[in-house]
């Protein structure tokens with residue numbers, strides 16, 4: 439049977455654009471549908487605008503620290519509207535780049551909501567198209583729990599477009615998005631409280647990293663409320679919000695921001711017209727090659743709920759394009775050793791196993807740790823400390839995990855990720871000559887393991 443397209447991709451986000459471009463590059467006839475914004479979450483309401491706001495928030499510290507180096511500045515003023523307008527301009531530029539990338543690679547772009555009407559058929563703007571393969575790359579959407587007053591709360595989607603910087607913010611959640619936004623609001627001058635129902639934020643990260651960040655954020659005056667949960671939100675006559683906690687305490691704020699998880703974006707997607715199945719958590723179930731229960735339909739990225747990060751969606755998109763149209767170049771995505779950063783202030787960078795994960799997996803571990811005040815701070819009053827940690831397998835000498843809390847941790851960990859992926863041992867680290875004077879050299883100069 440002749441189809442209109444070899445591949446029809448639903449969603450022009452990180453994964454969808456990558457799959458579409460490469461498939462077209464391999465000679466396939468490809469279409470992409472996008473209902474909201476080119477570039478998807480990452481470009482519009484995720485990684486990119488978030489990082490720009492983090493840069494914005496960091497200036498507060500830079501101004502303060504510059505005084506130790508002889509600079510004197512007048513009173514610093516911050517204007518939220520300028521930051522948001524400039525951020526919006528940059529995102530528009532990126533939307534244009536994504537449009538050009540798709541069009542120039544020969545992909546047909548359809549702007550509108552796409553719905554599956556069968557295993558090989560998609561409907562968009564009243565038009566129907568057939569395709570041999572359909573790729574669902576529709577991403578995720580923030581979830582706010584069903585509590586009374588939830589309509590007064592915002593998610594990351596709205597935070598990027600607030601008209602003004604709230605004076606008091608309650609950030610709810612313990613994942614990386616909550617921690618990052620707490621840092622943004624706090625750095626820009628809002629009185630910020632982070633409310634998390636668990637014992638300690640950043641579940642899954644190394645215990646020392648979580649504790650270190652906790653200490654650093656507390657030192658900076660961020661109010662961290664763990665084992666706390668909001669049960670209702672009430673709007674006050676003066677327009678402010680009152681959040682009532684489970685234990686009866688009441689917190690007042692001008693903005694309540696939820697970052698308590700993301701659901702797969704499946705709204706009106708027409709899955710009922712296909713045999714696509716969902717897993718227990720409600721994400722699209724796929725096999726190792728991203729094929730759903732419907733043989734012609736594949737899915738990648740946040741909508742399959744594996745590792746919800748842009749570089750992972752990109753790798754999955756690439757794997758799908760290769761498998762379908764360039765099988766001789768196909769390589770499965772390696773989900774081990776995925777490096778990640780949390781752009782909290784200070785940053786976290788991490789790759790490989792945490793100490794807890796390594797022990798749980800049965801490794802006999804040696805731990806190397808270093809805590810220090812960065813050289814840049816020695817001329818300032820800032821007491822921030824950096825943490826670096828290596829988790830090493832005592833039997834094989836292999837480095838199982840590298841963890842850091844401190845300036846540019848994300849930048850530093852990227853290089854270490856290559857070393858770990860290549861199977862570096864502690865001896866390789868020891869025999870690597872440091873770059874002096876840097877903080878990063880500490881990773882190759884830690885000699886004495888902690889006593890267990």
Ligand SMILES: Cc1cc2nc3c(=O)[nH]c(=O)nc-3n(C[C@H](O)[C@H](O)[C@H](O)COP(=O)(O)OP(=O)(O)OC[C@H]3O[C@@H](n4cnc5c(N)ncnc54)[C@H](O)[C@@H]3O)c2cc1C
Nearest residue numbers: 449451452453473474478479484552577739740746747748
């Ligand atoms: C606040 C925030 C910060 C983040 N920071 C980072 C970070 O620092 N680093 C990192 O690696 N990751 C980060 N992420 C995660 C990252 O953004 C996602 O993992 C990534 O965007 C997933 O890509 P995707 O292709 O699966 O989906 P998306 O990028 O979400 O793209 C899905 C696209 O599909 C479209 N769509 C949905 N349904 C339809 C339909 N029926 N028809 C047509 N189009 C449709 C959507 O409009 C969207 O454009 C962040 C996420 C958030 C929310």
